[in-house]
Amino acid sequence: MSVPSTELDxxxxxxxxxxxxxFMRWTRLVSSQEHRAGYKAALEFxxxxxxxxxxxxxxxxxxxxxEDFTWIIQEFRQMMQRALxxxxxxxxxxxxxxxxxxxxxxxxxxxxxxxxxxEEQTAYQWLGVPLSAAR
Numbered sequence: 001m002s003v004p005s006t007e008l009d010x011x012x013x014x015x016x017x018x019x020x021x022x023f024m025r026w027t028r029l030v031s032s033q034e035h036r037a038g039y040k041a042a043l044e045f046x047x048x049x050x051x052x053x054x055x056x057x058x059x060x061x062x063x064x065x066x067e068d069f070t071w072i073i074q075e076f077r078q079m080m081q082r083a084l085x086x087x088x089x090x091x092x093x094x095x096x097x098x099x100x101x102x103x104x105x106x107x108x109x110x111x112x113x114x115x116x117x118x119e120e121q122t123a124y125q126w127l128g129v130p131l132s133a134a135r
Contacts, residue, residue: 010028011025012024021055022046023055053127054090055092055127094120
């Protein structure tokens, strides 16, 4: 199976059509400018594949600055909806246990789009992938 992918200096993007998941894996710490550029490149790549379920691996990159996190939750969420109108987005963040607590404390109380996970299998389940397909 061919997996469409692209790579920037700081992030790898790919789409698994069999799982219907877009993967965004950060490969190093990034500046605020790179953070936003990475998300914008990811959105364009995901739009091409009509991918509304994302798995974003933050374990290497770590936490975003507070203003970049707010940008994701507010502005970038709107950009996602404009890119794929009518899509129900689910964004699973793969994080370290320490970062999970911090990110969860920053998310709005009834957040439905963004969720954090320590294990990839649990993230797959939330994204709607049957366990047998995720192996």
